[in-house]
Amino acid sequence: MKLLMEVSNKKDVYLNSCDGIILALEGFSVESTCYFSMEEIHDIVSHSDKEIFVKINKNFMNEEIDALKKVLLELSSYSIKGVFFYDLAVLELKTELDLSFDLVWAQTHMVNNYKTCNYYHSKGVEFALLGKEITLEEILEILQNSSITCMVEVISKPSVAFSKRKLITNYYQDLGKKAKDSLTIHEKMTDTNYQLREDTNGTNFFLDVVTNGTSILKPLYQAGCPYVIIREFGLEDNFEELLTDTYQYIQDQCMDDKYVEKYKKIGDSTNFFFRKTIYRVKKNG
DSSP states (O other): OEEEEEOSSSSOOOGGGSSEEEEEETTTOOSOSOEEOHHHHHHHHHTOOSEEEEEEOSOOOGGGHHHHHHHHHHHHTSOOOEEEEOSHHHHHHHHHTTOSSEEEEOOGGGOOOHHHHHHHHHTTOOEEEOOTTSOHHHHHHHHHHOSSEEEEEEEEOOEEEEESSOHHHHHHHHHTSOOOSEEEEEETTTTEEEEEEEETTEEEEEESSOEEOGGGHHHHHHTTOOEEEEEOTTOGGGHHHHHHHHHHHHHTTTOOHHHHHHGGGGOSOOTTTTOOOOOOOOOOO
């Protein structure tokens, strides 16, 4: 099992404590908190022997396709491992342009069953980032029955939605106040806080609590899960220590019981890992 990480700032790129890094491409990706230029990605690739994945996971308009082609062709000349994609244009261009890197199917809530994973694998997609709304039981079922190489985000403040609209700007303009780039909102129905962060592409929604998946690393390892992911956002105070310990925990075949006990300190939220999503029809009245 390999460990990938996504940083929340450019100052600290902890490549010694992981197998690879995920870099969100500036202007071409969403649902991240730190974005890299092509020059910065090239520099990291040139000075690292780790696996480098690039996020290109926004929806593209017709007038953006030429720029997308240019970026994909340039990335193909780098020694990167793969590209996370949402828009199917990236999948089409992978074949059309004969690009050298692999693809990671990352259509958020849609990556939730092994049959669809197998379909995308039959279309030449090597990896799949599994949805954050499925249980550990469902993850293990996909691992057992899918031919695609799975990735599971285990520790993070999960991204839950994205809007192309500048929702924070609009909100503050309506109040007649100076806009900020972030905002925390409370959803009353589920008593849940969400953090909104706005950038040039639109508004990103994150669950405002860390999902602590340290307890599922062992069953994932035992099931042969190929990749797990830790994201730094929300974990900045102890991220380097957490990353180093997690990397060592995996190297030791997830046999150190003290590891899980130690990282109870990052919270007890396990999101959907042990909680099924059940939809019920609400009766009128």
